[in-house]
Amino acid sequence: xxxxxxxxxxxxxxxxxxxxxxxxxxxxxxxxxxxxxxxxxxxxxxxxxxxxxxxxxxxxxxxxxxxxxxxxxxxxxxxxxxxxxxxxxxxxxxxxxxxxxxxxxxxxxxxxxxxxxxxxxxxxxxxxxxxxxxxxxxxxxxxxxxxxxxxxxxxxxxxxxxxxxxxxxxxxxxxxxxxxxxxxxxxxxxxxxxxxxxxxxxxx
Amino acid sequence: xxxxxxxxxxxxxxxxxxxxxxxxxxxxxxxxxxxxxxxxxxxxxxxxxxxxxxxxxxxxxxxxxxxxxxxxxxxxxxxxxxxxxxxxxxxxxxxxxxxxxxxxxxxxxxxxxxxxxxxxxxxxxxxxxxxxxxxxxxxxxxxxxxxxxxxxxxxxxxxxxxxxxx
Numbered sequence: 376x377x378x379x380x381x382x383x384x385x386x387x388x389x390x391x392x393x394x395x396x397x398x399x400x401x402x403x404x405x406x407x408x409x410x411x412x413x414x415x416x417x418x419x420x421x422x423x424x425x426x427x428x429x430x431x432x433x434x435x436x437x438x439x440x441x442x443x444x445x446x447x448x449x450x451x452x453x454x455x456x457x458x459x460x461x462x463x464x465x466x467x468x469x470x471x472x473x474x475x476x477x478x479x480x481x482x483x484x485x486x487x488x489x490x491x492x493x494x495x496x497x498x499x500x501x502x503x504x505x506x507x508x509x510x511x512x513x514x515x516x517x518x519x520x521x522x523x524x525x526x527x528x529x530x531x532x533x534x535x536x537x538x539x540x541x542x543x544x545x546x547x548x549x550x551x552x553x554x555x556x557x558x559x560x561x562x563x564x565x566x567x568x569x570x571x572x573x574x575x576x577x578x579x
Numbered sequence: 580x581x582x583x584x585x586x587x588x589x590x591x592x593x594x595x596x597x598x599x600x601x602x603x604x605x606x607x608x609x610x611x612x613x614x615x616x617x618x619x620x621x622x623x624x625x626x627x628x629x630x631x632x633x634x635x636x637x638x639x640x641x642x643x644x645x646x647x648x649x650x651x652x653x654x655x656x657x658x659x660x661x662x663x664x665x666x667x668x669x670x671x672x673x674x675x676x677x678x679x680x681x682x683x684x685x686x687x688x689x690x691x692x693x694x695x696x697x698x699x700x701x702x703x704x705x706x707x708x709x710x711x712x713x714x715x716x717x718x719x720x721x722x723x724x725x726x727x728x729x730x731x732x733x734x735x736x737x738x739x740x741x742x743x744x745x
Contacts (some may be wrong), residue, residue, distance in 0.1 A: 383610065420650075431604075448629075517659065517660065520659075545661070546661075547661055547662040548660060548661060548662070550623075550624065561627060562623070562626070562627045562628055563621070563625070563626060563627070563629070564624070564625040565620070565623075565624055566622060566623035566624070567622050568621075568636065569619075569620075569621060570619065570620050570621070570622065571616075571617070571618070571619045571624040572616075572618045572619075572623065572632070572634075573615055573616065573617050573618075573660060574616040574618075574654075574662050575615045575616060575664060576613055576615055576616075576662060577662060577663070
């Protein structure tokens with residue numbers, strides 16, 4: 376009889392302990408989640424020293440959602456602005472960033488020369504480069520547009536590599552190609568892996 | 580009176596027959612100059628400052644029934660890269676221009692003026708059709724009329740070797 380009693384007492388003690396442990400566990404878990412959230416937000420602020428005074432990520436607090444902005448100048452004097460709807464940390468030390476609904480603009484003397492949009496992008500802090508992919512669409516200041524599989528660019532030099540198949544053009548000129556390299560802020564453009572260009576004639 | 584009528588009928592018939600023979604030759608080099616330009620190549624290069632688009636590697640230009648094959652091709656534009664500003668084309672290396680496989684032109688350099696619709700080819704020019712082969716150093720193809728002139732000397736245009744006319 377005394378054995379049964381002692382067993383009941385032991386169970387009660389266990390329940391009491393569990394009542395204490397469970398809230399502590401839940402509290403610890405919540406604190407951990409909050410900590411992770413806060414540290415994740417910090418990732419979006421990239422220290423200038425990491426990327427050679429070219430660019431920094433900031434949070435647009437007025438938007439109410441995480442809206443990262445990256446801007447800077449390239450070695451050839453151009454200016455770029457990268458915005459996205461959302462950013463998430465990637466890789467060791469959380470320095471690489473994955474972006475969603477990306478918009479990248481290149482400017483020359485405050486004049487927009489190229490605008491790129493994609494569903495996703497990866498920004499690699501160590502090389503100050505970005506890779507755009509997923510419904511990639513590009514538009515040039517001359518009114519040309521193109522779509523491609525993916526695009527990678529060095530934000531220090533403004534060199535852009537577009538991987539295809541790539542289709543593009545404007546009203547009377549259309550093209551298809553496999554790969555495109557864009558140098559010198561778009562002054563020199565190389566198409567390779569097969570090219571097809573059609574120049575339509577105006578019908579009189 | 581009947582003899583005179585017969586002579587007139589015979590004369591008209593001869594003119595008709597001779598014209599139809601020449602026009603058959605011209606039709607063999609008819610160009611659809613209002614058709615779109617379609618260019619395929621291995622590589623393409625755009626130089627924005629000088630408004631040039633250059634092609635290299637198995638370049639082929641199609642316009643209607645005409646085909647131009649060459650090693651390199653350059654398109655020159657005035658201000659913008661569009662059809663309205665396209666004013667000159669230059670080809671170099673192993674150029675072949677064919678039209679329905681009836682007439683072929685071979686050469687190594689060619690310039691085409693969009694305004695004048697004239698193509699001037701130099702260096703080792705050969706004009707071939709079903710009937711003959713003419714070699715020269717310069718050839719002028721008028722895309723408006725289909726007329727081809729071939730010269731023996733690049734500078735002395737007086738020495739015409741052959742003319743295909745409408």
